[in-house]
Amino acid sequence: MTKKATLARNPRQVRYSPAKGPSVVWKLLAAFAVGAILAGGVVLAATRPSPVDQIRAEDAARDKTQIKELTELARATRDRLAPVLEGLAKAMPAEATAGPAAVTAADVENWRKAATAAVDGFADPPSGMTATNVARASLTSAVRQLATTVDTYAEFQKLSGDDAARTLELAVRQRTDAVFTWSVGATALDALNVDAGYGHQHIFLQSDGDGALTPDAEPEGVHHS
DSSP states (O other): OOOOOOOOOSSSOOOOOOOOOOOOHHHHHHHHHHHEEEEHHHHHHHHHHOOOHHHHHHHHHHHHHHHHHHHHHHHHHHHHHHHHHHHHHHHOSSSSSSSOOOOOOHHHHHHHHHHHHHHTTTOOOOOOOHHHHHHHHHHHHHHHHHEEEEEEHHHHHTOOOOHHHHHHHHHHHHHHHHHHHHHHHHHHHHHHHHHHHHHOOOOOOOEEESOOOOOSSSSSTTOOO
């Protein structure tokens, strides 16, 4: 009897183990993620303002706020000092033909209180841009000079003869300097408001033709670019 030949089988089974390294798909995904991160960083760096630009923008915004606040302070101060200037104009008239009005000690005391309040309003100024600081300094100097004018006039009332005449002349010069100095600050403040987009703001003190600067003819609030 003929025996059939049989194929020998390998007792060992072939097993397939997963690859130890990342697959091609995972490699592509990882490369894409890295590229996206790098590209996003480049775009962010290109669109984000530099520290210098950010500081400049913050300074500009702060200066715009300070200009508005200084304008409000200047307007309130002008209104507060209006009775003082009106009283001094009557007590020390610019026209030689006009005789001085009678001024009481109570009048002078009211002037002094108003002038002192004006000086206090400009105390402890904030630090700002150069142009704003210059305008503020001019207005501050003006109110101090006007307060000194009131003090000088009070001394004049205590004197007589040549001493009184010289003291009164000094008070007149001090008032003139105060009004002129204020007009310089008011002119600078007007320009600041235009540049800041608020339009013209004319905040000038009463002047008796003593050489002080005067506002332009543009209506308040008008802004020409």
